[in-house]
Amino acid sequence: MMRAEIRLSGNGGQGIILAAKVLAEAAGIYANLNVVQSQIYGAAARGELSKADIIIDDGDIYTLEISSADILLCLSQEAYDAHHKEIKPTGIIIIDDFYVQKFDPLDKRILSFSISQMSKDLAGSEMFTNLISVGILTIVGGYFSEENALKAVEKNVPKNFLEMNIKAVNMGFEVAKKKVKQNC
Amino acid sequence: MTKIELLSGNDAVVKAAITAGCKFYGGYPITPSSEIAEGMAKELPQVNGKFIQMEDEIAGIGASIGASLTGAKAMTATSGPGFSLKQEHIGYAIMGEIPLVIVNVMRGGPSTGMPTYPAQSDVMQARWGTHGDHELIVLTPCSVQEIFKLTIEAFNLSEKYRVPVILLTDEIIAHMREKVEIEARSEYKIIDRAKPTVEPENYNPFDTKHGMVPPLAPYGEGYRFHITGLTHDHTGFPTSNPDLVEKLQERLRDKILDNKKYFNWYEERMVDDADIVVVAYGATARSAMRAIKDARLNNIKAGLYRPITMWPFGYENIKKIAKTAKMILVVEMNLGQVKGEVERAVAGTKCKVKFLGKANGELITPAEIGTKIMEVMNV
Known part of the structure; x- marks a missing residue:
């Protein structure tokens, strides 16, 4: 039986909730796995800490909350500080190297990516940080295919931004593949 | 054809309500139920329905009761303090035998309590929140799929027994997203309330000649009748005649309890x-x-x-x-x-x-x- 717990964290406005929805649909609708997606519900839109969880399972899901994640995404220092202990010993922590600079250098589970910088390179803003993250998480997790992820993106982003979003996800795929290769 | 969608519990209420034929939503948004109001505001105009945001929760359920009396399937949704406010009108709907679905997304209480956190502390309020002896139906789903199913059933039971039905969810299942299988509308059993077969001049809204649940005429189609929160006779006009009151009280109880076997779900x-x-x-x-x-x-x-x-x-x-x-x-x-x-x-x-x-x-x-x-x- 497979159960995967993914936690996305960052600050409100970074698009965490949309990223979580895309990942959940990729797993649930397109890869036909079971999925529970939830988020903290608070003042996230005002730039405070934001968190979204995705539980993926090939069986029924009874435990609705994550106690320790398999994959943790931290897009801000505050997010890293708040959540970096909520991870399994075998888990993977994905951090943005611009926003998360204070982390445990000895923690072998950390994979650092220039996510926000990649978004700036792509579009001159950090708007696509979340979708680049979706690409990275798809590869690092390996719970569903790239195709599944792209279909979910197509369903969830506005049509006039689709091309850019697809580019962003593909950038995520590429950097993650490189990094995963290096680590092997 | 079965469609699979990723929906939150609150989204599922909206989809199911539209499937059940809901045509009116009167309410006042409150966390963690607000997405239901938001969704109904979006969906209802597309099915020739009406959404109205009232000045508070009491007015929200009041408008829904009024809409139901015109023949529209009606719903309101709320949480915590809003549910407290709606209690008086829940009693009115029970006494007037007015079909209505009320969704209460449970959050921490008492009072404003914890708006964004879950609780299951309104179980007794759902049962006894409104005053007086009464029976009503309360359903408690445990997944988004079941929220979809039970929302439709809530409308069905409400229409069938002329009684308010409460869908009691909690903040967790209301906000989490899960896969939901949705069939074509024709695949679902949808119950519409019985309409009178007699001419308007012979119609009495609480006439039990043909069963414990009398047909309900929609206002606006020529049937003129009286609805009151007071105890009443078969015409709908107030009475305090002990024999008639006793008959009414017992019927309001028995129409639910005698039919319990049809919805004793567990x-x-x-x-x-x-x-x-x-x-x-x-x-x-x-x-x-x-x-x-x-x-x-x-x-x-x-x-x-x-x-x-x-x-x-x-x-x-x-x-x-x-x-x-x-x-x-x-x-x-x-x-x-x-x-x-x-x-x-x-x-x-x-x-x-x-x-x-x-x-x-x-x-x-x-x-x-x-x-x-x-x-x-x-x-």
């Missing part, structure tokens, strides 16, 4: 040989499902009883369990509400009732239930 898992049966509902039942599986792996014969129809309460279902199980463990996100009903149900048997409750805004985890099972079973 789920049992591994109950037959169980030494300990966990009683849980809503989000808590999901944790309990995991906990009883884990307990079985530890050689504890554990089972689950999950009320789906919360009210009228399934006393007889529990009583049957109490004949074979040594112990019942009630688990709920409150300080003990269903627990009391379970104690009433098992009275006179040897079955013991234990309790695990929490009202701090946290979901009760499978591990907590597992630990409690071990503790009460003396393992």
